[in-house]
Amino acid sequence: MKIVKAQDFDLRREVEYGSPEQNEAVRKIVADIKKEGDAALLRYTEKFDGMKLEAASLRVTQEELHAAYEQVEPSFVEAISAAADNIRAFHMKQKRNSWMDLQPDGSLLGQVIRPLHRVGVYVPGGKAAYPSSVLMNVIPAQVAGVPEIVMVTPPATGGKAGIDPYILVAAAEAGVNEIYRVGGAQAIAALAYGTESIAPVDKICGPGNIYVALAKREVFGAVDIDSIAGPSEIAVLADDSADPVYVAADLLSQAEHDEMASAILVTPSEQFAKACQAEVQRQLAELPRRDIAGASIEQYGAVILVGTIEEGIEVINRLAPEHFELIVDNPMGYLASIRNAGAIFLGPYSSEPVGDYFAGPNHIIPTNGTARFSSPVEVDDFIKKSSLIYYSKEALLSNGDTIMELARREGLEGHARAIEVRLLKEGKAGANDDNK
Structure with missing residues (x-):
């Protein structure tokens, strides 16, 4: 984890749009699903996931959902239920209402709020399973009033035994009962255009690998999508009042996601920078996912030295990070200066995983600097608005x-x-x- 001065650090990070070969592969998959439906969906599932399925076995049964509870610890069920309560309570505060404004001349102007009818949620099954992402996608849609929520996930997230039971329990706790064991670009195409087994949706949300991201971009327009998400990011602005053990642990919490994840510390203290640098290496050696986290720290980790906290905040505003932790004396005093960050964590006890799992705000947050103009997933992502005009004769x-x-x-x-x-x-x- 190199230490550099702010003026020597390139704040730009190239957005991943896939190679020509990856884009062409995705276009073919999408075209085949659109043309052949289930036949292509089953063919690609066997090719990429190594599972030969029949159309009748695509949908997860209620018996499988019930059985999943027998495979997880009761403590997990309690934890995911408590998290769901917090997430729902937070998103309930985002609800909008239709409104009408009666004019003196008898005209009526207003806005009608309606939920989307059917939403598709993609749950990945790659380097790790993420039950928390199920809640973060499903609950805002439910709060918005979406009547049909369908989930897709690769068929072997739990190994040869099938879908990861923790994902199934999270889905059941969130109230999802329409789940299909398909993943990759083929699942995105099935959600967008429909097959004999899967009805098309109005919007697709949820993270995935590069093929999922490219497929979402390919079908955008036929359906809405949440975003083209990039690798996870964390930036921490800390001074000498911070604990380097805390900061190092938080940096590694994101580095372990993916080899391309970004973990950056910004600080005015060279002494603190060196202490964090050493602490990252110490903790990294003990981390189960040390190979992934180590590659992330080596390629995309950095400590940026600045002159003052104010200068550090300007660096943060230029980075526009997905997750931003501010661990300094009186962090609330700097809040007004933070223009660009997907989620802001204030103080030494507001560790990034608090937001990832439990506090309530959504953890699906803009990446690749897009926090300059976009926001975390919210209830508004699952509604549509119609203008209402009733013009009176007098007004006309x-x-x-x-x-x-x-x-x-x-x-x-x-x-x-x-x-x-x-x-x-x-x-x-x-x-x-x-x-x-």
Whole structure:
């Protein structure tokens, strides 16, 4: 984990869009699913996951969901249930309501809020299983009122025995009962276009590998997607008041996700920087996923030296990290200066895993610097809004000439006449006749 000065550190990180070969492979998979449905879905499942399935066995049964509870510890069920309660309580505060505004002239303007009808949740099964991601995708959709939520996950997340039971229990605790044992780009295509076994959805959300990300980009437009997520990131801004043991542990908590994950410490103290650097190496040697975390720290880890905390915050704003921990004296005093961060953790006890698992805010957060313009997954991601206009006769008679003026200035005579025929019918000749 190298120590560099802020002016010597390249804050840009190239976004991963896949190789030409990966993009072409994904396009073919998506096209085949769209054309052949279940036949292609089963073929690719056997090819990539090594499991030969029949269409009738794609859907996880209620018996399998019940059996999953027998394979996990009661303490896990209690923990996932408590986390679900916190996540639901947080997202309930994000709910929007339709509204209407009655005008003095009798017109009614407003906005109608409706949930999406059907949402697809992708749950990965690669280097690790993530039951917490099930909650973070499903619960905001439920709070929004989505009536149909379907989950897909690779068929062997739990080894040859099938889907990881912890994922199934998390899904059951979240209230999902439509689950299919398919993964990869083929699962994304099935959700987008539908097959004989899987009805199409309106939106797809959830993390996955590069093929899943490319498939989501390929089907965007036919359906909505949450984002094209990149590798996980954490940035910590700390001063001498912080404990290097805490900071090192938090940096490694993200580094262990993936070899491409990014873990960056920003500090005005060279002494603290060296202490954290040494502590990272000490803890890394004891970490079960040390090979993954070590590769991440080596390639994408860094300690950035700055002159002041204020300078450090500007570095953070330029990084726009997914997760940002501020461990300094009086962290609340700097909150107003933080413009770009997906999730902000204040103080020494607000460790990143608190947000990942339990506190309540969503842990699906913008990566690759996109926190400059985007937000964590929330209830608004699962609703749609319709404008409501009820225009009274009085309002049209009062404003019709103005509307026609604007339409004719844009050269759209048909628009103007749609207003004019009503004015004439009501005995008011168009005042803009000279503009025809």
